[in-house]
Amino acid sequence: MKKLILAAILISSFEFQVSSFAQDIHGFADARYGLRTQNDPNKGDKTLEELRLQLSSVWYQDLFTATVRSDFLYDGVANNQKRVDLETGEGPVDLREANVQFTPIDWMDVKVGRQILTWGTGDLLFINDLFSKDWKSFFAGRDEEYLKAPSDALFMSFYPSFANIDVAYMPRFDADRYIDGERFSYWGGAALTGADLKTDKPENWFSDDEIAVRVYRTFKGVEVAAYGYDGFWKTPQGFNPVSGKNTFPKLSVYGASARGALAGGIARLEGGYYNSRDDCDGTDPWIPNSQARLLAGYEHEIVKNLTGSAQYYIEHMMNHDAYLASVVGPAADENRHVVTLRLTQMLMNQNLILSLFTYWSPSDQDGYIRPKVSYKLTDNWKVEMNGNFFFGKNDHTFFGQFANDSNVALAARYSF
């Protein structure tokens, strides 16, 4: 903790020097400390001990816009603190963005390089957004921005008169930054474990690639979209019994969404079909079954400065009988239901924000509660306290496996 404070002072003095000669550099210094709220036999008490400096710069030129945004961090909990790994974001450097955006023709935009990609209508639930997520950051109480991991992509947007079309091409598979035994324990197939998860990741350029497409337009105030994805399961949900490693089986997703104003709020509906291409008939116990996923959500201002939103989400396994016939270990239900609730209250001229996000699955009997309090002391300084509380009846369900990982975190951020 002392180290953090000292480094915070060093960074803020560095910042003053940077800003004195380059107006265009922005960013923040962020110190965060998190602790488990219970013992975990597989892991230590600390979930976060880090100091992060983010620097970003955007050059607006006539012909292009170039963006570079990178984090430099000291991370006292990470297994790897020294070696830079830009793919996983491990080590002292996490390059968030390095891209060039340009408009080759009037009806087309191109963005190439490292970028954050987002689409879809879910609120912290994702069906057609198969861009990389960072679950470790999310569960550890880093800023919500870090749920999105960067992708190395060619992103093309086309604007013909009838619709907008986005195409994202990732020449090499970008996996999620998933729970792998670092920082958090997880269900290892037979018991909870904190062991390093061994994986076999597809990583050949251009053959192990991903492509994602969105076509969208607005009809009478309702934004409708169709999506397609071809690539791999983003977390290592497959298993190779020969090598003993977890794998990323092939996946295609087709889906659609609609979002628009309804009764003074915003309603959204999104669905997708997950075609697990390595196990089309659902008989392979080591590869996830195909699924249909659906979510419906509604957001409304409850009273002035208090907004609420709720979502219902269902994940339906396509070949549950075949799955049951071959499953090893505790079986998942045919349908996984999840309900989410978000409340955001703004107080003191919007400087104090209280927020709560909860996931609850009545079918898995587990859930995840994310309360957060943040206060902007000045235009530059913000302090924050957040919690990540997991609970579940069983150890093998999605949130239940993290019950020993529940944590609280404190943070201070200086933005410049």
Add this chain to the structure above:
Amino acid sequence: MKRFITIGLLLAATNGFAFTVDEIVEKANQAAYYAGDDGSADVKMVITEANGGTRTREFRILRKNTGDGNQKFYVYFKAPADVNRQVFLVWKNAAQGKNDQRWLFLPDLNLVKPIAPGDKRTSFVGSDFVYEDVSGRALWEDKHELTGETDTQYIVKNTPVNPDSVEFSYYNVWIDKDTFLPRKAEYYNKEGKLYRVVEALKVETIQGFPTVIESKVSDLDDGSNTVNTFSNVKYNIGLNEQLFTERFLRRPPREATK
């Protein structure tokens, strides 16, 4: 005798030109919110809290009138640092019973997020201004009465048609006779006490349009105030309506960034 007749005729003529209160508030609304076909300005907003602390917001605002009183606004934030490059897009719908549509673009997430239509009397970016001060309060929301007149100003009392929808019981507006710009508004709470004052501190004529270049809101209850300073004001710059779409949230146009 002849002179008297002339004066009588003159009086009659002036009376003939006198505006009804509806005409006055319509002209004031046009002057305050609809100048030109479109416009852009750099806004610096300084919020002074009751304890003397200040907070600053800086943004570029682009506006386009799209007909029937509807407008589109593109607000590109530059400061404070934690909202740098965020964009707030509003499609104002002036029709009775219709909500504005609002979106927020968060660059670090590359996320375009629709915002649920909210109470229009909610603070704009934490300042003493409310959304309605920025984009205009619909005329049909109030009953208007001409309660007084000076040599240079009309005084109009505005009483909400639906009193439960707002925190004030009524407000008086002083409108310049020559330009029809509202110069001051005083808001009275449900107990009849003055609690909020909005003033146009400086006015300049830019490209022929009388323009407020400094305005102030004082919250008399909690002792805070917010001063807006407008610079780099331009009208009729030929903004393409396409700028006010998701495409240009993700790729801010030079009109916003330069």
